[in-house]
Amino acid sequence: MSTDVLHGSTARRRESFADWVRTRTLANSWPALAGIAVVIAMLGLQQLIEPGTQRLLTTVFMFVALAQAWNIIGGFTGYASFGQVAFFGLGAYTVAVLMNSLHTSFWVALPIAILAGVLFAVLIGIPLLRLRGHYFAIATLGAAEGLREVINNMTITGGGAGITIPTFGDNAPTPYFGKEGFYLAFLILAALSVAISAVLARSRFGYAMVGVHQDEDAAGAVGINTTFVKVAAFAVSGAIVGAVGAFYAFQQIEFYPTDVFDASFTVLMVIMVVIGGSGTVLGPLVGAVGLELLSQFLRIEVGTLNQLIFGAIIVLVVVFFPQGVVVYAREAWRSRRFSVLDNIRRYRL
């Protein structure tokens, strides 16, 4: 990783898009091609799968996007936000209020929701990103809780009584997408978030984020504008979460502040990223897909015990794969050492 940082900060010449296209070969385009293949496979799968699982997969895609977004600020940049759900709720309410009160089309409301996410990120990011570690975590948690209460007490949002997006009959500003529509929408969101994360990871900006994570003072010393990097990473993350919240609102139609500001969304994002492998592109994807499928499977098949078992599995995964499943697999593959006991030896007291 450290060589990457060095490379990033010394690479003077910025690649233009044309250069990038020209230098593409089959060998170095594999990741992108594989990604496209997966998206096409998931589209094809939509026709094949048991219909009852379509909405379930939609939820999985949603969490892929959310986990990728959290990873940008929490994983790459190392600022663990415990208030990302604020952007989710903000996006959801921006869309709902615009469509409900002003009869705006969803496609007009969506960019406004994303913009709201960016603005909120900048607004709270500038003061809060000066805080480190737990202090940043608790401050963002406070921001999310506070924003929920503000919305709870406003009239235009319907307050605690909830809000409804008009979707029936002539009253609907944008026709409802339906199940297929939302499957597609969330698949695209998931794919975009993975793509954004992959592109960022190998860009100068990405190296700057990792630099901030590893040693913020040193990163500043080598000329990285750390404040800009942090706020920009927070804003990108907030924009993605805001967009996801916007689609979620439209999918749900009716919801209450407690639904879209539910702190368990944030907790799930963190768990998915950390269990998958924080600071990697693949980790959040694996974590989100794995955990959400597991959670849904337990919920459907196990009944009353499902959350207990889910909790126990989190404990076991944290103990046995503390560095995240993806990082473990990669290191194990390289070193040909597969013993999870080494893992435990590393972090135990």
Added chain:
Amino acid sequence: MTEFLQAAAYGLVQGGLLGLVAVGFSLVWGVMNVVNFSHGALAVMGAYIAWLLNIHFGIDPFVAIPIVAVSLFVFGYILQRGVINLVINAPIFLTLLLTFGLSLVILNTLQLLFKADDRTIDTTYASQSFAIASVNVPYGRLAACGLAIIFTLALAILMSRTRLGHAIGATGMDRGAARLMGINARHIYAVTFGIAAALAGIAGTMIGTVGSFNPTTTPGQLTLDAFVISVLGGLGNMYGALAGGILLGLAESIGGLILTGTWVNAIAMAVLIITLIIRPSGLIGKALYSGRVEV
């Protein structure tokens, strides 16, 4: 004016109780750098033990406190030594996740055993109050507040006057050096967590006596309160936790009087954020372990 005094009096005793909720959480965070998500779950576990003792054997919750404290100490000790110590050197968010998972396991077990219904530990006196010039002070919360002060002082004395306390403090400041001095860090961490769990259990018992508790909404609220208070008071700072609790109690009760509806919650969060920005070491003094050396 009477309203204001009433709110202040209530906020004061309520705040003491909140301080008791936070003191163990702050201790663990300060000494071990672990944000213990299962703190609220441990508190509720203590409440259930006191409740069981009360309904089956008619034991008064204040008499049950030693039993609750010992049970929770043993449980906390085993939990730290057997599970949390396995990842104690991992990045902070792993311990946070681990305790979150543990909390899910504990709470769902409690829910299966005792259902999700609200419970209270019934006494004849806890909800009664005495009045001074039409300002009512409830006996239960006053006693809980007194206990908070006693346990905070006891913990402070333990930390400053005893070998065990010095060992905990030393391990918290520099574990490597502490181990070189012959301190068994594994044991010390487990004892620290045990003490915090016992304090959580006592706080839970008090909450069950003066209010009500359930395994679904109470634990999260308590953990969040402990989180906020620890930050306000400064990490690992015993008196800070108490002062932070009283501050939060007063802010909620007086704020609730001045502000309409549920705005008070939004204001509380704004105060928290502003505190963090202006004085990240907490409102009260400086964090005990600000000079920590990470190993």
Added chain:
Amino acid sequence: MINRASKLATLGACAVCAAMAVAACGGGGGSSGGGTGSTITFAAPVSQTGAFGQAEGLYTLQGYKFCVQTINDKGGISFGGQSHKVNLVTQDDQSTAATSAQIVDQYNDSGYKLILSPYGSGGTTAVAPVVERNGQVMVDSNGADTAIFTHGYKNTFGVLSPSSTYVTSIIDALAALNPAPKTVAVIAASDGFSQHAAEQGVKEAQAKGISVLPSATAYTSATKVTANTTDVSSALIAIKGTQPDVIIISAHLNEAVAAVKQASELGVKPKLGFAATVAPPTPAFISALGNASEGVLGSTQWVPEISGSDSLFGSAKDFLTNFTNTYGWSSNQYPYQAADAAAACEALDLAITKAGSADPSKVRDTLAALKADTFYGHIEFDSTGMNTNKPMYVVQIQKAAFVTIYPKNLATKSAVWPAIS
């Protein structure tokens, strides 16, 4: 670069495999929905974990199970010369509205068109538009918020009285008591259900000449409390100086328990007594408050004294006896939510029998025209889908038992009034 490539390739494989696995394990759902075969499926999201798990969610589930079991014990639903057994399909929604909605969508894909609601207004509100869009039919057992019925949905029918009647019934009961209160204070939680209920209640109080303290709009400001909070002290302090005759709490269990306890702590003593909406008629209220619950009034959807009866459950008394025996409840402390649930399930049964089909659109039409007298009282839906004719009842807790005190003709004992000595 090779590394990254292999990484992404693995990811592709993983994602596809995972999806296949889900597809495979989701495939077993089998039984015929909608009524093409001899078994009819009723499907319901239920809360087994989360805030309602092992509490209200469990009571609702017990009501559904009891109803389906009773139907099947009597041979099933008869039409077209055949009897059809009923199969109840449930899934845990973790007390989350979005999951309820997801489950009902999945049910639709599996061909389950006849839906029974999840517990509570939040879940039912999220499910109603899904049902509407999919052409499913839902009978709502425990979602009382009037907002569910104001969007013009055609496929949702609520057997229970709507939120607007929860506090008005208390006011009516209070006005009929001796001495009748001259003043009341209303504490209301911030959620939609509680606010709607309080709003109508305040109007009813003013119509009956009862003045509301500290002001008629206080429930939206000074005496409004966070939903599900366990601290209502600020609302009580706002009330303290005004000394109302009765304090009414329009909220759920947590707030009501806190209000009664904290009122005593703060020396806030209503002259006559306390009343609350959904909390008092639940066994948990009595277990949470102990002696302090004595004398508290509560509005409820169902009491065993009502006169209606039907061929499925018999009289209301029969329902109580059989249900409490089956699930081990005391007949003094029964969860009324189970009666709501059983009534919702029975409404589906009646509509299918009458329609002579389990086809959702036919069932919908017969539900819309349904007029039935049952153990739960009269069931008849207005154009919005609400069962507006059904009255609410008021009980008082006396010696740890629910005692019906209003309406007068159903009262088994007279109210202990003033409840506070």
